[in-house]
Amino acid sequence: xxxxxxxxxxxxxxxxxxxxxxxxxxxxxxxxxxxxxxxxxxxxxxxxxxxxxxxxxxxxxxxxxxxxxxxxxxxxxxxxxxxxxxxxxxxxxxxxxxxxxxxxxxxxxxxxxxxxxxxxxxxxxxxxxxxxxxxxxxxxxxxxxxxxxxxxxxxxxxxxxxxxxxxxxxxxxxxxxxxxxxxxxxxxxxxxxxxxxxxxxxxxxxxxxxxxxxxxxxxxxxxxxxxxxxxxxxxxxxxxxxxxxxxxxxxxxxxxx
Amino acid sequence: xxxxxxxxxxxxxxxxxxxxxxxxxxxxxxxxxxxxxxxxxxxxxxxxxxxxxxxxxxxxxxxxxxxxxxxxxxxxxxxxxxxxxxxxxxxxxxxxxxxxxxxxxxxxxxxxxxxxxxxxxxxxxxxxxxxxxxxxxxxxxxxxxxxxxxxxxxxxxxxxxxxxxxxxxxxxxxxxxxxxxxxxxxxxxxxxxxxxxxxxxxxxxxxxxxxxxxxxxxxxxxxxxxxxxxxxxxxxxxxxxxxxxxxxxxxxxxxxxxxxxxxxxxxxxxx
Numbered sequence: 001x002x003x004x005x006x007x008x009x010x011x012x013x014x015x016x017x018x019x020x021x022x023x024x025x026x027x028x029x030x031x032x033x034x035x036x037x038x039x040x041x042x043x044x045x046x047x048x049x050x051x052x053x054x055x056x057x058x059x060x061x062x063x064x065x066x067x068x069x070x071x072x073x074x075x076x077x078x079x080x081x082x083x084x085x086x087x088x089x090x091x092x093x094x095x096x097x098x099x100x101x102x103x104x105x106x107x108x109x110x111x112x113x114x115x116x117x118x119x120x121x122x123x124x125x126x127x128x129x130x131x132x133x134x135x136x137x138x139x140x141x142x143x144x145x146x147x148x149x150x151x152x153x154x155x156x157x158x159x160x161x162x163x164x165x166x167x168x169x170x171x172x173x174x175x176x177x178x179x180x181x182x183x184x185x186x187x188x189x190x191x192x193x194x195x196x197x198x199x200x201x202x203x204x205x206x207x208x209x210x211x212x213x214x215x216x217x218x219x220x221x222x223x224x225x226x227x228x229x230x231x232x233x234x235x236x237x238x239x240x241x242x243x244x245x246x247x248x249x250x251x252x253x254x255x256x257x
Numbered sequence: 258x259x260x261x262x263x264x265x266x267x268x269x270x271x272x273x274x275x276x277x278x279x280x281x282x283x284x285x286x287x288x289x290x291x292x293x294x295x296x297x298x299x300x301x302x303x304x305x306x307x308x309x310x311x312x313x314x315x316x317x318x319x320x321x322x323x324x325x326x327x328x329x330x331x332x333x334x335x336x337x338x339x340x341x342x343x344x345x346x347x348x349x350x351x352x353x354x355x356x357x358x359x360x361x362x363x364x365x366x367x368x369x370x371x372x373x374x375x376x377x378x379x380x381x382x383x384x385x386x387x388x389x390x391x392x393x394x395x396x397x398x399x400x401x402x403x404x405x406x407x408x409x410x411x412x413x414x415x416x417x418x419x420x421x422x423x424x425x426x427x428x429x430x431x432x433x434x435x436x437x438x439x440x441x442x443x444x445x446x447x448x449x450x451x452x453x454x455x456x457x458x459x460x461x462x463x464x465x466x467x468x469x470x471x472x473x474x475x476x477x478x479x480x481x482x483x484x485x486x487x488x489x490x491x492x493x494x495x496x497x498x499x500x501x502x503x504x505x506x507x508x509x510x511x512x513x514x515x516x517x518x519x520x521x522x523x524x525x526x527x528x
Contacts, residue, residue, distance in 0.1 A: 152353060152355060152357045153357060153359060155327055155353075155357065156353070156357040156359075158326075158327060158344075158345065159325055159326075159327065159345045159349070159351045160345070160370065160371045160374050160422070161344065161345055161347075161374070162374055163374075166374055170359065170362075170370065171359070174359070174361040174362075175361070
């Protein structure tokens with residue numbers, strides 16, 4: 001399975017690139033027919049280049065990146081940490097477990113006005129939006145993983161009179177890590193969406209802010225350029241997430257479990 | 258006879274002791290309404306090997322878990338060296354049917370696990386781990402993960418880990434039950450050879466009648482639901498228990514006797 005994966009990789013890349021090229025050509029033609037509504041790729045690229053040279057794009061990227069990273073980091077710490085605690089405590093699971101499942105289905109966009117009212121629209125409030133977007137997949141995957149720790153291994157720990165902390169170190173955390181990593185991979189995607197929700201609905205800063213002001217000005221070249229940039233970043237992040245997921249379970253390599 | 262000599266043997270695995278005494282005193286194991294074992298009484302002398310056989314569901318594994326302190330008897334008591342078992346006692350090692358290795362730890366780390374839990378100095382852990390891995394014939398595989406090893410090698414790792422605590426009692430939960438026939442055969446004789454060098458108390462739960470007779474100084478036959486002690490057979494086979502012993506007529510006769518006891522219609526039910 002692994003071999004065929006590495007064999008087909010160059011081809012997959014070539015196919016993806018061909019698709020991208022086709023899309024760009026179609027876009028260029030469409031843009032030439034209606035330049036107001038749909039700027040051409042060339043003009044979009046020029047718009048991006050202009051924002052790079054006047055420093056607005058790097059500053060916006062930094063803003064957005066910081067928001068994304070802080071929110072995601074908080075979601076990872078909170079999701080994995082609380083997930084592990086939840087898996088060991090029946091009381092907490094009974095009292096807050098259902099809340100977690102109920103809360104995860106609430107669209108964060110709907111909560112944006114509430115968060116705005118409660119926490120204002122500073123960095124903290126925006127981070128909260130990113131955190132809330134990303135935390136649930138991480139939390140839920142972690143709980144599922146930790147709760148299914150193999151019974152035999154828990155018995156092995158008991159036979160060796162393991163204390164609670166060594167039990168976490170030797171059994172629960174290593175067993176849960178791959179599950180948490182799949183949660184984090186999903187969390188990265190959600191945090192990305194959350195970052196833009198925060199920038200659109202709380203305070204127009206960063207890339208989201210640039211997008212908003214450009215579309216208010218009907219500057220379709222900038223809007224489209226930024227959109228493409230954002231998609232590329234998203235694709236790269238997803239690739240990174242998958243890499244991470246694999247890297248964290250070397251013992252799983254080749255095993256079917 | 259040799260029991261006394263065995264106990265005197267001062268060895269690496271059991272410094273100055275030939276193992277602990279295990280007393281299973283009138284133990285009943287209940288899970289809700291279901292009674293898994295009832296009124297079990299088995300005494301294991303220091304340095305003795307007692308095999309426990311019986312059909313599936315007779316409660317033999319449950320009994321072993323009670324001695325390991327993983328389960329608490331509903332009635333009666335389990336004592337190791339006179340101390341009532343409450344949690345796994347110091348000096349009790351256990352070998353699991355499905356090995357119970359940590360998939361994320363290498364062979365080395367799995368074997369070192371009990372030593373790390375005890376907070377021994379690093380150099381001592383490294384030295385003892387090396388010695389144990391050599392003893393079970395896994396030198397060169399220190400850095401392998403369990404999934405890279407055959408079942409036999411995984412169980413060798415499991416055995417090395419159980420021996421790491423310098424056990425005075427070794428609890429064997431169908432240790433060769435998940436292995437193919439040849440591998441199981443090889444490991445049986447290796448374990449017997451190791452035991453001759455470092456004789457310790459062993460409680461050996463198994464499905465295999467051959468194995469029970471080969472290892473046991475006595476064989477306890479459990480029967481019925483709930484399981485009760487149906488019969489205890491003395492195995493007066495000579496030591497060391499090697500292949501020659503396994504081919505002898507005495508072995509075959511004992512094997513037949515245990516076989517017919519296990520297979521006979523349930524007399525245990527009436528008692």
